[in-house]
Amino acid sequence: MKPLLFIAAVALLASAPAHSQTLVDPSKVAPEYREAAEKRRAEQLRQRECALKADLEKVLPRDRTAFLTHCLETMAAGQ
Template structure:
């Protein structure tokens, strides 16, 4: 019985630990829409850099540096 409760607790925590979903500016109050659009653009840039890191098979220890460089180069292009 104790192991069943433990497994149930782990399962509940695992479902709550999903990645953050993209912000939908249309579902936000009008006064916060501009901030939501900026947040969504930033999330898309972060996802694109994460995908590049996955495709290039960057090691976990080097991933943060890779993502920071990627985001900096994307910001410089704009």
């Protein structure tokens, strides 16, 4: 019975969701790096928006990179 419990515990630990990268907070960065932090945060928000679009459109994992690249290029061209 103990090996079964061990296997179940390992399975639960292995299936824990991965944490996404946290957003940069420009207010917590030294003043000389604040502009770069603001740019990084804007890029992170664009990436999250494209990832959400991919999720909503149910893009297959094999096509996700191409979808995200196209989405980010489209957003950059629109600005």
